[in-house]
Every structure is written in C-alpha cells, then in structure tokens.
Amino acid sequence: MVRLITHNLLACHAKNCNTNNFPLQLKDVQVEQREAEFNPDFLRGFMPRIEWKALVEAAKQVGDTSLPLEQPEMLDDEFLKQLHHVLLEIHIDEGALVCPNCGHVYPIMNGIPNMLLAENEIG
Amino acid sequence: MSRPELQAPPEIYYGDVESKKYTNNTRVQQIQADMTYRALELLNLPEDEPQFLLDIGCGSGLSGEILDEAGYTWVGVDIAPSMLAEEVALEREVEGDLFLQDIGQGFGFRPGSFDGAISISVLQWLLNAETSHPTSSPPHRLTRFFTTLHSALRNPARAVFQFYPTSDDQVQLITSIAQKAGFGGGVVVDYPNSKRARKVYLCLFVGDGGAQVPRGLEGD
Numbered sequence: 001m002v003r004l005i006t007h008n009l010l011a012c013h014a015k016n017c018n019t020n021n022f023p024l025q026l027k028d029v030q031v032e033q034r035e036a037e038f039n040p041d042f043l044r045g046f047m048p049r050i051e052w053k054a055l056v057e058a059a060k061q062v063g064d065t066s067l068p069l070e071q072p073e074m075l076d077d078e079f080l081k082q083l084h085h086v087l088l089e090i091h092i093d094e095g096a097l098v099c100p101n102c103g104h105v106y107p108i109m110n111g112i113p114n115m116l117l118a119e120n121e122i123g
Numbered sequence: 124m125s126r127p128e129l130q131a132p133p134e135i136y137y138g139d140v141e142s143k144k145y146t147n148n149t150r151v152q153q154i155q156a157d158m159t160y161r162a163l164e165l166l167n168l169p170e171d172e173p174q175f176l177l178d179i180g181c182g183s184g185l186s187g188e189i190l191d192e193a194g195y196t197w198v199g200v201d202i203a204p205s206m207l208a209e210e211v212a213l214e215r216e217v218e219g220d221l222f223l224q225d226i227g228q229g230f231g232f233r234p235g236s237f238d239g240a241i242s243i244s245v246l247q248w249l250l251n252a253e254t255s256h257p258t259s260s261p262p263h264r265l266t267r268f269f270t271t272l273h274s275a276l277r278n279p280a281r282a283v284f285q286f287y288p289t290s291d292d293q294v295q296l297i298t299s300i301a302q303k304a305g306f307g308g309g310v311v312v313d314y315p316n317s318k319r320a321r322k323v324y325l326c327l328f329v330g331d332g333g334a335q336v337p338r339g340l341e342g343d
C-alpha cells in the first residue's frame with residue numbers, strides 16, 4: 001500500500017540525519033499493481049513536487065522503465081498516463097526502506113512501513 | 124469509564140479488541156464522520172482542485188473513506204498497529220497509503236509535500252509522557268510534531284485538528300508550541316454551550332497571514 005508517490009516525498013527522520021537522507025532505498029520489495037482512477041489535473045498539479053531523478057530510479061528498481069530520464073515540459077495524455085501508473089498504481093507490499101545516510105531500516109509489512117524510531121534515534 | 128488516553132498509550136489501549144469495538148460502534152462512527160466533515164470545512168481547500176492531504180491518526184480508515192469519497196489523494200499515519208491491521212483498515216479498502224508512525228517523533232516528509240492536514244481525536248494523546256526520557260516529555264513531542272508538520276505543508280496551507288483537551292492549560296500549551304513552530308491560527312469551539320455537542324478544533328495556518336480564525340458554530 002506504499003505507492004511511489006509517497007516514496008518520493010519521504011526522507012529519513014532519524015536524529016541528526018539531515019543530508020543525503022533522500023530517497024530511501026528500496027530493499028527486497030514485493031510489488032503489486034492495482035488500478036486507480038486517472039486524474040490528469042491532480043498529476044499536473046503534483047508535478048512540481050516530484051523529485052524526478054528519485055522517481056525514475058525507484059520505478060526502475062520495481063521494474064518500470066517507462067518514464068523519460070528528464071522531466072518533460074509537454075504534459076500530453078500519453079505521458080500523464082505513464083506517470084499515473086508509476087505514481088499511483090504500483091504498490092509496495094513487503095520489503096524495506098533503507099536510509100542512504102544513516103542506514104536506518106524502515107521495514108514494510110502488509111503494505112505498511114514502520115516509521116517508529118528507537119529512543120536514541122529521536123530528534 | 125476514565126478517558127482512554129489516561130488508561131494506556133494508544134498502541135496498547137487500541138489493541139485488537141478495542142479497535143474492533145471502536146470501529147464497529149455506529150454512534151462513534153457517526154460522530155467521527157461529522158467531525159471529519161467539519162474539519163474538511165475548516166480546512167477551506169480551493170474547490171475543484173485536486174489535493175494531496177495528510178490524515179494524522181488515520182486509525183481505522185473512517186476519515187480516509189470520507190477523503191476518498193471527496194476525491195482527495197491522501198497519506199495516513201497512525202501509531203496503533205491494530206487500528207492499521209489488515210482486518211480493520213485494509214478491509215475498508217481505503218485508497219491512501221498508511222504508515223505506522225509515532226507523531227511525537229516527527230515526520231520525515233519533504234518540505235511542501237501536502238496541501239493540508241486533518242486529524243480527528245488524536246492530539247490529546249501527545250499530552251501524556253510515556254517514559255521519563257527527555258524526548259518523551261509532552262513539550263518535546265509537541266515541538267517535534269508541529270515543527271516537522273509545518274515543514275511538510277505547502278505555503279499557504281492549513282492543518283485542522285479536532286481534539287479533546289481537559290483544561291485551558293492544555294490548549295494554551297498546544298497553541299503556544301504550534302505558534303513557535305511557525306503556525307498562525309487558533310482554536311475554534313463549536314457549540315460552546317452544549318455539554319453534548321461541544322467540539323474543539325485547532326485550526327492552524329501556514330502562511331495565509333491575513334486569514335481570520337473561523338468562527339465556531341452556535342446553538343445546541
């Protein structure tokens with residue numbers, strides 16, 4: 001139930017982990033495709049919030065190479081449909097998110113990432 | 124019965140049995156739904172524009188169903204694993220992504236991620252210290268929560284919390300920490316003179332400097 005849209009917004013929040021803490025690396029993930037309603041207006045509005053390189057990389061890691069390497073300026077329907085699929089229809093069910101900086105592992109079980117920190121990791 | 128937040132931390136209080144009781148009780152559901160609609164009204168989102176929202180303490184997905192119906196894309200966080208467990212939240216087949224998270228530890232969302240946030244019956248949990256560790260004190264947890272939430276919201280944006288304070292001091296503590304974290308806004312009390320219908324909302328603004336705190340509803 002974690003989609004790449006949310007992965008693209010999530011950085012590590014452990015204490016003193018402020019640089020190189022995004023994107024969280026996907027580890028041993030199992031994914032599932034689930035259809036979602038296509039909403040081009042939402043996608044257009046959301047585009048400026050996307051870290052494009054991180055999204056392309058995450059999509060590649062879950063086996064989807066449909067996105068262009070550079071964020072396109074022309075948002076035609078064909079592109080928006082690919083973006084819709086990558087952002088909202090690929091669900092990560094199991095695996096882990098690993099911080100590239102401090103190495104904290106956020107496990108994902110039943111589609112729910114565990115973001116809890118130990119007492120000494122709380123900022 | 125004493126108030127749930129005084130009995131045990133939420134992840135323990137809302138064990139499997141309490142979670143099921145809580146979500147199956149239709150009167151509780153109706154009140155939760157009404158408060159969610161009111162929180163959305165106070166959020167004052169622009170109409171006909173798709174929004175990306177954060178549901179803080181999304182619990183069993185009751186509020187998420189309403190966000191789905193209204194056409195919002197959303198992310199939910201909750202600390203009680205049972206409330207998020209398959210038999211409750213996933214069974215409802217809500218569309219939003221769910222996270223197991225202690226909001227008093229703060230969020231890791233990138234700056235400007237969300238167009239708004241709502242929270243129903245959650246904030247009062249942050250007022251109880253669970254251990255003697257310094258990061259467990261209510262002011263520390265509230266500061267961490269409001270600071271990271273402020274950063275996760277766009278400018279302008281709003282965050283609306285329905286909550287159950289037990290004293291004016293609690294309201295004062297919460298609003299002063301929210302202000303220090305950069306929020307404007309304040310408290311809205313609906314039906315202040317009705318013992319049964321009275322509801323307290325904290326309506327916080329990011330940016331939006333000229334905005335007035337909305338008026339509470341009157342009557343019984």
Ligand SMILES: [Zn+2]
Nearest residue numbers: 012017099102
């Ligand atoms: Zn980290």
